[in-house]
Amino acid sequence: MSKVSSPDLDAKIPQGSMAEKWDNHKFASKLVNPANKRKFEIIVVGTGLAGASAGATLAELGYKVKAYCFQDSPRRAHSIAAQGGINAAKNYKNDGDSVKRLFYDTVKGGDFRSREANVHRLAQESNNVIDQCVAQGVPFAREYGGLLDNRSFGGAQVSRTFYARGQTGQQLLLGAYQALAHQVALGNVEMFPRTEMLDIVTKDNRAVGIVTRDLVTGDIQSHSAHAVVLATGGYANAFYLSTNAMGSNVTATWRAHKKGAYMANPCYTQIHPTCIPASDDFQSKLTLMSESLRNDGRIWVPISKDETRAAADIPEDERDYYLERKYPAFGNLVPRDIASRNAKTVVDEGRGVGPLKNGVYLDFSDAINRLGQSVIEERYGNLFEMYERITGENPYEVPMRIYPALHYTMGGTWVDYNLMSTVDGLFVLGEANFSDHGANRLGASALMQGLADGYFVLPNTIGNYLAPLLGEKIVPTDAPEFVEAENAIHDQIDKLISIGGTRSPDDFHRELGKILWDNCGMERSKESLEKALEEIPKLRDEFYKDLRILGSDDEFNQTLEKAGRVADFLEFGELMVRDALHREESCGGHFRVESQTPEGEALRDDENFAYVAAWEYTGDLTKPKLHKEYLEFEEVHLAQRSYK
Amino acid sequence: MHVTLNVWRQSSNKVDGHFETYEVADINEDMSFLELFDVLNERLLDKEQDPVAFDSDCREGICGMCSMMINGQAHGPETGTATCQLHMRKFNDGDVITVEPFRATSFPIIKDLAVDRSAFDRIVESGGFVDAPTGTAGDANLTLIPKAVADKAMDAAQCIGCGACVAACPNGAANLFTSAKLMHMNLLPQGQPQRFDRAINMVETMDAYFGSCTNHGECQAACPKEISIDFIALMNKDYAKAQLKNRATASQK
């Protein structure tokens, strides 16, 4: 079934058996000798898990690193908010786990839309990641004997998830941030907080630097280097409401896209089933409630859409435990996408609960009766507290209300096995790239990927690119390429400020989010996607006619920051919809209404769509060029998922 | 709901600031305090008035970016809660609420309610890490760590670095922040080799930027993670020991 991939997309998958590829690659890679590393300068944009771990490790190796983030400190990156945990194939529980099993689970979980060789490497490096984090002092949960504790997460059949209370992302990020801070103190890393990258600069299709805006003073500045690394996170905020941090955005990778970096599978987005529903139009973000709640909570809605009674007053036989009814084997523990889609179905039927009828119940009363309140408190106490803080309702007494929300984005910049994009010398790590999760990410695997990329993959692959450049000077920042890029940024900012319209960037963002959520969210159809393709360009035109930004560009101006990000979402959103429209199959988080089994489950089309869709920017947003990287499955045999 | 806000406005640290009063009507009690400011800002923008600058990112109480003094209390009236998780239902219809930035000489104002807390990064850079370069680690289960030790280290490690402790302290001291980071490391086996140098370096960097601790305890009351001032006592002990400890015999009990 082998088909020929686009010549632009050489994935550079190493030779050898799956288990040997990574070793073979490292052995075949060029090395930069220790004394020469300090002659290379590397820019790392983004200091979340992926960027901070990469920046610290590159500096430890001897490279000269410049690192950038838009928050006031690297410690505040969006990674800080991850709760549940991080996977590794340690098999500490002796329950049959292995590198091979983690690899299998990840390829299958990704619904056969990821590159096997990358996933296998990720599974291999997962164990080193845990060792590294523990050595740094990450206070993972322990058992009484002093050993590390593990739990099963997101429906996995083995216990391979390491965690630090409900704050795993925080502790992992602090570990990476501290390693980075150490390198800052040693003078090996120069850190630029409150600095936003607004463009990458290329020369002869090679990344040679970036242009940034100092968010406090507004200064536009050029920075030059031998290679540029983007670790700028995911684009879930295209949907306005998501579980991502307020500042998460697509600007860095989108602007790189416009300079030649292909964008892969932008339609692969993950919707998390257990978030707190929105309470009004001013809702600024959605809060995730850990998935572990589904272990003991039962999900239901009333059978009648005219139901008005309080939850406790609705008798058993007037409740619909729809997941238990439709999926008796897995019940409330079906995968994220299935749980989400079913919640949408019942809410769309008018059977939603809560004042806005926009949620479903997650009910703990059975578990409390069976196990006692103290057990539930021990398991979920902090989550119950958080829920009560946000909603004002006590979940020990009334069922929680939950609804799905945008959570994670599997798509991103296309990269080869070295994590290099289609622009030479431009590397992309973490959630920003497309590489390891296919069409759906398993719980606790994003943290693993970000840290594997940063601590172990990039530091080993970047040498291949740099070694032949030994002796080459970085391009001076007064070279025409930089001057041109700076001028373009000044022009763009002036253009935004001078519109002088009436609507705030948030107002446009909310509207874009609604278009995407309604038409390119949990379910997508040809019709809905075509509708979005009509609405988005209109909204974009409106944006450039009616945007209002007050103040100037040479000061701390948060409206201007947002406007720039929204401008990029308005362009990127269109590509996402085009990608979703072209992929006439359902897979992972991408559910096309036209492609489902008689039982209403996602139906993949391997014959026609077993490829990565990588889009090239052509200058015309209506005509991006599609390139295909065909996926080969040597180890894990293509099979349809079933959770019946 | 309707509230009256007295908000500190200051366009940069080069000019003086002042309070400005805003009436904010028609708000919903389920809104968070920061959403109240989102609404205020949208309305200001509508009237062509400069929105209020304030920091926030995760809005889940974990990134530590938000930083408001609300009626004189860092992060407002609810204990163990960052500003982003404070909801309007904790206020009453008709309340007058005063909102200022985190005030401390070591946190210069950038604009309005946004301040520069980079002095915290300097403290971490001076020693808030274990020197364990990537790739050098042994198997993660090689070193057993008693659960009680791991739990206590985690109690300290949960600090979100928001600076409420400094803002609440009459002296602008950063002892709670510093001790939380120091004791996270110094309680764990991984932190032992550098324990005493870490104590000296972090405490001295802290002293160079911040005021001195005189045991008011306001920091603990303001901390959104309810970190205990016991860690300050442990830090003082380690610092005192570090003055005398012969590093060459450090691995002997």
Ligand SMILES: Cc1cc2nc3c(=O)[nH]c(=O)nc-3n(C[C@H](O)[C@H](O)[C@H](O)COP(=O)(O)OP(=O)(O)OC[C@H]3O[C@@H](n4cnc5c(N)ncnc54)[C@H](O)[C@@H]3O)c2cc1C
């Ligand atoms: C609520 C929540 C819970 C989660 N829980 C889990 C979990 O339990 N387990 C798991 O594995 N995953 C989890 N995830 C997913 C995981 O947290 C993220 O995928 C991961 O942390 C992303 O890391 P990153 O380093 O790629 O990007 P980020 O942490 O998003 O970092 C991006 C960095 O880029 C910078 N940046 C962005 N744009 C620019 C620019 N233009 N200029 C300069 N800097 C820029 C930012 O300042 C930041 O430093 C969760 C996600 C959410 C939202």
